[in-house]
Amino acid sequence: MxxxxxxxxxxxxxxxxxxxxxxxxxxxxxxxxxxxxxxxxxxxxxxxxxxxxxxxxxxxxxxxxxxxxxxxxxxxxxxxxxxxxxxxxxxxxxxxxxxxxxxxxxxxxxxxxxxxxxxxxxxxxxxxxxxxxxxxxxxxxxxxxxxxxxxxxxxxxxxxxxxxxxxxxxxxxxxxxIGTLAEYRVPVLWKGHEKATLADYHGYIDYNNFDFAQWWGPDWVRAGLPGYQEGGGDDFTMQLAYLADFRTDSPTAVGLPPILQxxxxxxxxxxxxxxxxxxxxxxxxxxxxxxxxxxxxxxxxxxxxxxxxxxxxxxxxxxxxxxxxxxxxxxxxxxxxxxxxxxxxxxxxxxxxxxxxxxxxxxxxxxxxxxxxxxxxxxxxxxxxxxxxxxxxxxxxxxxxxxxxxxxxxxxxxxxxxxxxxxxxxxxxxxxxxxxxxxxxxxxxxxxxxxxxxxxxxxxxxxxxxxxxxxxxxxxxHLALARGAHKRLGQQPYLFSRVDAASGDRVLVAPDAIGELTLKVHGVFADGAQVRDAYSGRAATVRDGAVSLRADGALLLEAAP
Known part of the structure; x- marks a missing residue:
């Protein structure tokens, strides 16, 4: 509804x-x-x-x-x-x-x-x-x-x-x-299957039984079971991890799989x-x-x-x-x-x-x-x-x-x-x-x-x-992080810029920065620009192509709102 x-x-x-x-x-x-x-x-x-x-x-x-x-x-x-x-x-x-x-x-x-x-x-x-x-x-x-x-x-x-x-x-x-086969009465289980253990699990399933057709059915899957096609030898038709392979490559019209009927x-x-x-x-x-x-x-x-x-x-x-x-x-x-x-x-x-x-x-x-x-x-x-x-x-x-x-x-x-x-x-x-x-x-x-x-x-x-x-x-x-041009700007600390030309979005990042820092930001933020470190919340003004801030473990610079 x-x-x-x-x-x-x-x-x-x-x-x-x-x-x-x-x-x-x-x-x-x-x-x-x-x-x-x-x-x-x-x-x-x-x-x-x-x-x-x-x-x-x-x-x-x-x-x-x-x-x-x-x-x-x-x-x-x-x-x-x-x-x-x-x-x-x-x-x-x-x-x-x-x-x-x-x-x-x-x-x-x-x-x-x-x-x-x-x-x-x-x-x-x-x-x-x-x-x-x-x-x-x-x-x-x-x-x-x-x-x-x-x-x-x-x-x-x-x-x-x-x-x-x-x-x-x-x-x-x-x-x-076993649980699903039993619940939907696909008649391929041996008597006593309710007591199956990890050691004897597969011994309770009759894999040679043609009644497996009442499961998904051979029109639906490749399964290597009686009446079914074997899995193929290529990526599209193989059986992955012994799972049945849906026949999505077949144009043939099919009815509902028997188990869902x-x-x-x-x-x-x-x-x-x-x-x-x-x-x-x-x-x-x-x-x-x-x-x-x-x-x-x-x-x-x-x-x-x-x-x-x-x-x-x-x-x-x-x-x-x-x-x-x-x-x-x-x-x-x-x-x-x-x-x-x-x-x-x-x-x-x-x-x-x-x-x-x-x-x-x-x-x-x-x-x-x-x-x-x-x-x-x-x-x-x-x-x-x-x-x-x-x-x-x-x-x-x-x-x-x-x-x-x-x-x-x-x-x-x-x-x-x-x-x-x-x-x-x-x-x-x-x-x-x-x-x-x-x-x-x-x-x-x-x-x-x-x-x-x-x-x-x-x-x-x-x-x-x-x-x-x-x-x-x-x-x-910041779209710039996902789609922007990447440029390394510093070694110690590691510093990079990411600038998206289409939107104008730009950031400057030092992911392991700590302590008092003066960083060159020329080409990223203009002189006089107000910037903010999103990691610490501190703000600063760009002067002479640089910005001075104290970093608390990382520096995530963006234009101040």
Missing amino acids: RTSRGPALRSRLRLLPLLALLAGLTDPAASASPVAPAAGFAANPIVYFAVTDRFANGNRGNDRSYGRGPDGAGEAGTFHGGDLAGLTQKLRDGYFAGLGVNALWITAPYEQIHGWVVGGKQSFKHYAYHGYWPLDYTRLDANMGTPDELRALIDTAHAQGVRVLFDVVMNHPGYAD NKAGSGARALPGTSVRGYLVSWLSEWVREYGVDGFRCDTVKHVEPDSWRALKNASTAALADWKKRHPQQKIDDAPFWMTGEAWDHGPERSGWHDAGFDSMINFDFQHRAGGDWNAVDAEYRRYAGLLGKGPRYDILSYISSHDTLLFPRENLRHGLSALLLAPGGVQLFYGDESGRQPGAAPDGDTQQNTRSDMNWERPDEALLAHARKLGQFRAR
Whole structure:
């Protein structure tokens, strides 16, 4: 059911970032100049990625949906209780406004497989808490919340100028787990499957049974099961990690997959004459049309044909325009739908994926370079700014920590956050990097699991968090950081300028500056100009091409308001 919120609610929500600042959630120096977007979102994306299940628990009543239980190995692989209501609560607290972020990327909230599969070397029960094992693209997963809770999340985010991005996967459904197979009566399980353990799990599934056709069906996926095609030998048709591969390359019209035909409460309906690609595009874009989702982070991009991603972008762009037309009070602006993609090992260069519907591609390169000294980081800044300033406009999304790779060294997070939040292009902040969240359990050394520990709300590193807030709010005000020409101006302390010629925006930054300093600013700020250090809040006047200020650990110079 579509609902509409009136101007009164929107006006109240608009006050939330300001109230958060007044309540002291950000450092006074950083909040003295309010966060104000310097350009459209696509020109300066500051994306916060939260693994929803591990972030904040706003509704404890949904924690054990579908009978999901503990994993038997430090709880690394099961649901922890984080949900949409928890994210909304943190929005209302002003947490994201305080960090200057303008987009919230959340793990896929649609319904996942209900049971578990064997994780590690038969060491833990692995549930789909991360959102990458879909069962029903048309329904919210009960662990994530309700339609009303999703609407509340998006309304609250939009009122603060924060976009909401869904993680989506078009490459594969979830595994054929015992719990889901039993619940939907796919007759391929041996008697006693209810007692399956980590050691004998696969022995209870009859992988030679042609009744597997009652699962997704051979028209829908390549699965290497009786009656199904084997996975192919190329990126587009292979089975990734033994997951079934959606046949998005096939133009053949299909009916609903059998498992959804038999699933009570599914919103999936037959679409005559529609291919697998068409169904997936319809299901995913409907979240945009119904709720106003602003963009997608697309998983396993290199394993799905470019035409499929173009179709998703086109359908979602039309869906968001339709939603905005019907919800003028709830939209942020009239910017189009936005997509970023994960193609493993993609670097900062422009690629063919930017022509396949992607506004941005995730940059795997930066994580490995951000830990170097400022000489090394500056070389990356120059390279990135040079690449982004050439030819057709494109963007990247850099990060220092990831749920798919590793966490940035915890002892070096101050440097890592500075390197990231001052980088050219778009940036993605992984939950807890700003507060010193520590790694979690890693059964069998599974480092992916230990990147996904619970958010450290009870023991944040307050000094680190204050540092991240100052940097994030500064970045939110300055298009030059994302799109400007980069020039190194000093060695000790390391000093650079970033100037965007088109908008005139300009900044001068010394990320590790401390003490009394006199810095040459000729070519950045003119004599007589009033400048402000966004890190300390101190102001100064440019005289004889220089400015003198005392720095408190960093210097973030901008024109004084």
